[in-house]
Amino acid sequence: MPQLDFDIITLGHGGGGLLTNNLLDKAIFELFDNEKLQTRHDGAVLSFKNKVALSTDSFVISPIFFPGGNIGELAVNGTVNDVAMCGAQPKYISLALIIEEGLPVTELWDILVQVKATADKAGVLVVTGDTKVVESGKGDKIFINTTGIGEMHSKAEISTHNIKEGDKIIISGNVATHGIAIMSVRKGLEFETTIESDTCNLNHTIVELLDEFGTDIHLMRDPTRGGVASTFNEIARDIKMGINIHQSNIPIDSRVDSACEILGLDPLYVANEGIFIAFIEASKADDFVRKLNTLEYGSEAAIIGEVVNEHPAKVVLTSNIGGKRVVNMQVGEQLPRIC
C-alpha cells in the first residue's frame, strides 16, 4: 500500500483539490498506470476497428467484502461480462467511486487492488474515472460504477431476433451460488465449508465460443438480479415464444441447494454472477456444451431447456418429479443489494 497522509476518506477527498489529487496521484494513477490514464484529462481517447458494445452497471453490494470476492472484483467482472454478452471483447472500463466519508483508506486500497487484478485478468484497462465523497449516513461505504467498452467479435450476431423454435438453452454453470454466498454471510449461516461467490470474468470463454460457434449463438445473457427465472421471462416476453426448462438438468451446488431449502428460496430466483445462459442452434447444442465443458468456468455447463411455439411469452418448468408449472418473473426483492 502506498504511503498516504490520511487514514480515512474525508469529504475533502471528493473536493477536487489537494486531497483529491493526493489520493489520485498516490493511489489511483500509480496503481492503474497506463498510457491512456496518464493524459490526466477528463476523458480517455480510444480507437476501435469494429463496432463496439457499451455497457454500464453500478455496484452497491453489501457487505463490500464477501466470501469469494469484494465489490471491486464484482464491479469489473459484472461490466466485463455484460459487454461480453453483447458478443464483444471488453477492452476498456471507466471506474467511478462514490465513497462514504469515514471509509478506512486500507479498505479502499484493498478494493482498488482487486479492481486492478481483476481488470488485468479480464484484459481490460481502466482508462478514466471519477471520485465523489458523500457525508457519513448518505451512502454505504462505497458504491462503484463501471462502464465497459469492447470491440464486437467479427462472428457475433447476438439478438433476441435470431432466436427460433427449437433453439436449445444452455447454462454455463451452477445457479444461485453468488446470491447464497452473500445471503449466508448476511444471515450468519454456517456450512461445513464456506459457500463462495462465483464472480469471474467470462469474456475469454465467450471469445472461444464465438470463434467456434459464431452465428449459431443466438443470444447470451448473464442472469444476475432476479435469477434465471426473471431473465428467461424477459426473453420469453421479448421473443413472444415459449421457454421450457427442465429442473433436473439445472446444475446447482448441493450446499447451495440445501441453503435454498433452509431459507425457503427458489434457486431460480436467486442472483447469479459467474454464469451465463445461451440460446443455441439446436443442431450445435451438444457440441457447444462439450466445448464449454473444456473451458474456464464451463465445467458444469448443461442443456436445460428449449424454445417452443406453445405458451408464448411464458416460461414453463418441468419439475424433478415430472410436474409442469409456469415460472413467473420475480415480483419483489428477495435480497437487496446483491450486486
Add this chain to the structure above:
Amino acid sequence: MPQLDFDIITLGHGGGGLLTNNLLDKAIFELFDNEKLQTRHDGAVLSFKNKVALSTDSFVISPIFFPGGNIGELAVNGTVNDVAMCGAQPKYISLALIIEEGLPVTELWDILVQVKATADKAGVLVVTGDTKVVESGKGDKIFINTTGIGEMHSKAEISTHNIKEGDKIIISGNVATHGIAIMSVRKGLEFETTIESDTCNLNHTIVELLDEFGTDIHLMRDPTRGGVASTFNEIARDIKMGINIHQSNIPIDSRVDSACEILGLDPLYVANEGIFIAFIEASKADDFVRKLNTLEYGSEAAIIGEVVNEHPAKVVLTSNIGGKRVVNMQVGEQLPRIC
C-alpha cells in the same frame, strides 16, 4: 407522467424482477425510446468512424433540484462537457441510477424528463443504463452516473503537451455561478433575484471553435470541483510551466461576487459548471474570444492569463490592485456535493 402502479421507489424496483421491469417499461424505455435501447440487451452496440473519447462522472449533488437545474440536467451536461473537452462530439451516454428507497416517483420522473430534454439539446442518445435501489439511510435520494462517448473532431489535438510559453488562457464565461447557486439554496441566502446555476451543454460551441481554430486550441478543461484555481494548478503541475492570471479580467456576475464576499469565499475556488477554460496559440487568442462571444454561452468570454516560463508549476494571480500572489490548489472542501 406515465400511469405507474406505485408512488414511491421501493427496494423491489432494484431487484431485477417485475417491479424493475414495470419501472423500465413504463418510464425509462418509453421516455428514452431509441433503436439502440430497444434491443433491451445489457449493452448497446455502436459504431464510430474516428477515434472516440470516453468520460465518466457520478453526480451526488444535494439538493437534487436547485435554482437553474437539477441532478438529471447536471448529469447529462457534466459528462457531455467532459467528452467535449477532449475535442470530441458526444454521441451516446449511459445512465446509471442509484436510488434511495422512498424516493417519490414524481421526483424520479421529473429528473428523467430533464435527462431526456438535456440529452436532446446536446444531441446525445441514452443507449444503456442500470437501476439500483438502496435502503433508506444508505443513499441520498438519487445518485446518477453517466458515461459519455463521442467521436473525436478531425481537427482536435487537445493535450497538455501542446501548451507552450506565451499561450493565452481564455475563460468562456462567469466563474463561480454554479457553486454560489447551490450554496445560496443550502444556506438559505436570498438575493434580489435568484442566482441560478449555469449548467449547460458546451458541446455545440466547442465544435464551432474546433472547426475554426483546430490545432490552435492546445487544451480545454471545465473547471468544476475545486474551481478554476485547482484546475490551473493541475495544469501548471502537468506542464511544469507557470500560469499567470489577471484577476481584473476574470468575468464574474456581480451578485455572485457579492455572495462570495458575504460568505468569505474566494470565487477562484468555487465550483463551476457551464464554463470552460482554453489554452490558445497567442496569435489566435483575440479571434478566439471574438468568435466565442458570438456563440451560445460565450458572451462573457475573456482572455484572463498566459503561460510563462517563470515560476514553473505555480499559478500566480495579479490582483485588482496590482499585487501578486501564488494561488494554490484547494486543500479541503469548500462545499461538498456540488455536482
